[in-house]
Amino acid sequence: MNAVPAPAALLGAAGFAGFSQALLGAAGFAGFTLGAWLGAWSLWAAPDRAARLERAALQAIRAGFLLLGLALTAGAAASWRAAGRLWPGDPRSAWILIAWLVWFTVLHVHRVKAFKGRTATIAGLAGWVFSLLAFLALGRLG
Amino acid sequence: MPEPPAPPPSPGTPFQESIPRQALGLAAWIGLWLLLEARFRHLGLNDRQQLAAFLAILATAGALAALAARAWLFRLLTSVRFAVTQGLFLLGSALLGALPRPGPAPFRSLWGCALLALLAVSMLAVSWKRRPYTLARLGFLLVHGAPSLVLLGVLWGRFDGVRASARLTPGVTVERLAGGGPEVLLPGFGLRLEAPARPPDPRLYAFIPAGADPAGAAGVREVPPGAPTALPGGFQAEQLELIPDAVETGQVMENPSALGEPALRVVLGLGLPSPLVGHLFARGGERSRQDAPGGRFAVVFREAWDPALLASLRPAPARAETLELTAQGRTLRHSAQPGEPWQLPGCTLQVTRAYPDFAVRPGPGGEPEAFSRSDSPREPWLELELAAGAGPPRKLLLSARQPALTDRLNAPHLPAGTRLRYLREGEEGQRRFVVFTRADRQVRLLEDGRLVRTEPLVLRRPFIVEPGLSVTADAILEHTEPVFAANPGPGPGHPVLRVRAGDPRNGSAEACWLEPGTRERPAAPRMLLGGRLGLVYRDRPAGPGERPPDLVLVDSQGRELARGPLAAGQPLEYAGLTFHPDPDAPWGEGVRVVREPGLGLMAAGFACLLAGCAWMFYLKPVLKRREGRP
Numbered sequence: 001m002n003a004v005p006a007p008a009a010l011l012g013a014a015g016f017a018g019f020s021q022a023l024l025g026a027a028g029f030a031g032f033t034l035g036a037w038l039g040a041w042s043l044w045a046a047p048d049r050a051a052r053l054e055r056a057a058l059q060a061i062r063a064g065f066l067l068l069g070l071a072l073t074a075g076a077a078a079s080w081r082a083a084g085r086l087w088p089g090d091p092r093s094a095w096i097l098i099a100w101l102v103w104f105t106v107l108h109v110h111r112v113k114a115f116k117g118r119t120a121t122i123a124g125l126a127g128w129v130f131s132l133l134a135f136l137a138l139g140r141l142g
Numbered sequence: 143m144p145e146p147p148a149p150p151p152s153p154g155t156p157f158q159e160s161i162p163r164q165a166l167g168l169a170a171w172i173g174l175w176l177l178l179e180a181r182f183r184h185l186g187l188n189d190r191q192q193l194a195a196f197l198a199i200l201a202t203a204g205a206l207a208a209l210a211a212r213a214w215l216f217r218l219l220t221s222v223r224f225a226v227t228q229g230l231f232l233l234g235s236a237l238l239g240a241l242p243r244p245g246p247a248p249f250r251s252l253w254g255c256a257l258l259a260l261l262a263v264s265m266l267a268v269s270w271k272r273r274p275y276t277l278a279r280l281g282f283l284l285v286h287g288a289p290s291l292v293l294l295g296v297l298w299g300r301f302d303g304v305r306a307s308a309r310l311t312p313g314v315t316v317e318r319l320a321g322g323g324p325e326v327l328l329p330g331f332g333l334r335l336e337a338p339a340r341p342p343d344p345r346l347y348a349f350i351p352a353g354a355d356p357a358g359a360a361g362v363r364e365v366p367p368g369a370p371t372a373l374p375g376g377f378q379a380e381q382l383e384l385i386p387d388a389v390e391t392g393q394v395m396e397n398p399s400a401l402g403e404p405a406l407r408v409v410l411g412l413g414l415p416s417p418l419v420g421h422l423f424a425r426g427g428e429r430s431r432q433d434a435p436g437g438r439f440a441v442v443f444r445e446a447w448d449p450a451l452l453a454s455l456r457p458a459p460a461r462a463e464t465l466e467l468t469a470q471g472r473t474l475r476h477s478a479q480p481g482e483p484w485q486l487p488g489c490t491l492q493v494t495r496a497y498p499d500f501a502v503r504p505g506p507g508g509e510p511e512a513f514s515r516s517d518s519p520r521e522p523w524l525e526l527e528l529a530a531g532a533g534p535p536r537k538l539l540l541s542a543r544q545p546a547l548t549d550r551l552n553a554p555h556l557p558a559g560t561r562l563r564y565l566r567e568g569e570e571g572q573r574r575f576v577v578f579t580r581a582d583r584q585v586r587l588l589e590d591g592r593l594v595r596t597e598p599l600v601l602r603r604p605f606i607v608e609p610g611l612s613v614t615a616d617a618i619l620e621h622t623e624p625v626f627a628a629n630p631g632p633g634p635g636h637p638v639l640r641v642r643a644g645d646p647r648n649g650s651a652e653a654c655w656l657e658p659g660t661r662e663r664p665a666a667p668r669m670l671l672g673g674r675l676g677l678v679y680r681d682r683p684a685g686p687g688e689r690p691p692d693l694v695l696v697d698s699q700g701r702e703l704a705r706g707p708l709a710a711g712q713p714l715e716y717a718g719l720t721f722h723p724d725p726d727a728p729w730g731e732g733v734r735v736v737r738e739p740g741l742g743l744m745a746a747g748f749a750c751l752l753a754g755c756a757w758m759f760y761l762k763p764v765l766k767r768r769e770g771r772p
Contacts, residue, residue, distance in 0.1 A: 066752065082711050104232075
């Protein structure tokens with residue numbers, strides 16, 4: 001049997017958990033966006049203000065990371081309930097996982113002594129651009 | 143308590159500080175497991191054997207590495223740069239998983255498990271390095287212990303999990319399911335779909351197989367009655383003629399544009415007052431065989447000669463004789479031995495007489511009288527009495543060899559939609575077969591499982607079985623199409639639809655009949671235009687607000703064990719298995735059977751990860767301030 005798309009009835013069956021996934025995913029990415037842009041600002045700011053901006057950026061990224069983790073869990077719960085699968089396999093969930101792993105890497109980059117400061121901030125910006133490109137590419141796939 | 147690892151050597155080795163080198167090392171690690179996984183598949187190892195080999199190799203490699211370079215390995219595993227490299231590789235795996243590709247999801251594959259195992263060991267090593275543990279570090283420990291829990295859950299699911307699916311046709315019990323590897327047999331029960339009682343409303347769906355649509359817009363589209371419907375890829379499809387209550391006349395017509403299977407038209411009983419003309423289908427199961435009048439031999443048509451036919455086309459006794467009653471989507475079975483009454487709700491069935499070789503002759507008063515010509519089971523029939531209420535019992539006749547005739551004979555005595563059959567499982571009463579084969583155009587005579595004679599298949603030349611007994615191949619129809627007519631009798635409607643599909647770009651078009659499917663022949667999608675377009679005729683699936691079909695679990699006796707709607711978000715649970723609608727099955731007629739024993743561990747892993755992150759990000763600074771640390 002050739003693969004065909006899932007019936008619309010199943011696609012729309014994510015329920016509350018699926019709605020939560022979308023909401024948490026959007027909030028998580030908002031955190032990343034804020035973190036990335038605060039980081040970008042810190043690159044041109046005076047040294048004392050740059051340190052404060054970097055700390056604020058890290059807090060925003062951490063909040064985004066936690067929210068995206070919750071979004072992943074909500075997606076897995078919705079998929080398990082709807083179709084007995086832990087991994088939904090839809091573009092939205094794939095993008096959330098990719099963004100989450102990007103920021104997992106970025107958070108660890110912040111912990112490498114040699115990368116702290118400017119390098120970590122640039123890594124954060126690159127991660128944000130990568131997440132955005134992944135979002136656009138997966139939107140086309142879906 | 144094991145000894146703490148030796149302190150790392152100063153200065154750091156290049157590998158532990160170089161992300162590109164670590165990336166190369168991880169690529170080699172994944173490549174090794176890809177090769178091993180291919181090798182395991184080549185050796186025919188099942189999931190459990192593959193997992194055992196995986197764990198054995200992993201444990202051996204870990205032990206050897208720890209013995210040879212314990213300090214070097216510990217330094218690598220606890221390096222933050224190595225965590226960054228692993229993060230990048232996990233990201234790559236997620237990207238790979240997001241792309242449409244064959245094979246299991248990365249986290250279920252052995253290479254994915256190997257990557258996860260390395261991450262789990264790294265995290266445990268980092269946790270070990272951070273001793274002594276304080277309350278402030280609880281979050282750190284939770285986060286770094288989480289991958290181990292997830293890994294254990296994945297491995298347990300791979301070892302003892304079930305992930306299988308099946309397509310369901312209403313009323314047909316399914317006991318075997320297709321999994322990633324061999325078929326999965328349900329433990330002592332079967333699955334059946336019971337569609338809710340509503341007027342039949344079959345619909346025509348068209349789909350383009352993956353890869354055949356240049357615009358990449360493959361998908362299922364409904365083709366409504368009326369004008370031709372434009373489909374993705376430039377194709378068209380239309381409904382031509384609907385017979386709402388059809389009966390197959392048993393005839394076929396040659397239609398070069400039809401994709402029906404090849405058939406052989408044979409004439410039996412040449413020289414008799416009424417010779418029999420019939421069609422045999424090369425891939426038609428029961429429809430590939432016809433017993434000659436008088437039962438002295440049988441004719442079989444096959445696509446190609448297979449020596450295994452010698453073993454199957456030979457006399458064999460019945461393993462069991464049963465009565466099978468199908469009503470309202472349920473199937474019940476009972477012994478077919480005389481003298482064993484079958485108590486059913488509101489009636490009793492009892493076999494009163496068995497005829498091994500049934501025939502009819504004029505009785506003393508001129509009325510037809512049934513008798514058995516011999517004791518050999520050439521034409522086994524049963525006579526039954528159906529007692530219901532206060533009226534006299536009604537007589538039923540069941541033929542084991544001619545189920546369709548049985549249905550017609552008994553239809554006036556049974557409630558509408560009820561069917562009674564006489565099954566002789568595994569029996570073969572015929573000892574002589576004439577086998578026509580299409581590929582090599584040969585005719586073979588088989589007697590008692592031995593090949594007696596082979597001749598070329600020549601149309602319209604009788605093949606002599608023995609003097610006075612012959613069969614003549616009249617024509618080979620390469621493209622057949624059944625001929626339907628409106629059903630004049632009572633009974634459930636059997637709609638058939640004549641459809642046409644075309645490609646206006648090159649002017650090609652094909653027409654065929656489609657059926658929504660029966661118990662004997664569940665409808666499969668019909669591929670047209672050289673396999674570029676598929677059409678299927680199915681009852682409309684339940685829409686929003688309508689009651690979905692019920693999934694019923696039945697034991698071997700047909701007794702209901704569990705029942706629940708087959709709907710997304712309403713899984714049915716039984717015997718440790720969970721039953722969901724299969725989102726990959728078109729028309730919502732598939733079921734997905736899952737057992738995920740590692741689910742709790744995986745959920746615990748994720749919970750630890752999230753709780754640990756929250757602790758590290760928000761509670762740890764508070765606790766540190768209380769401890770008076772910066």
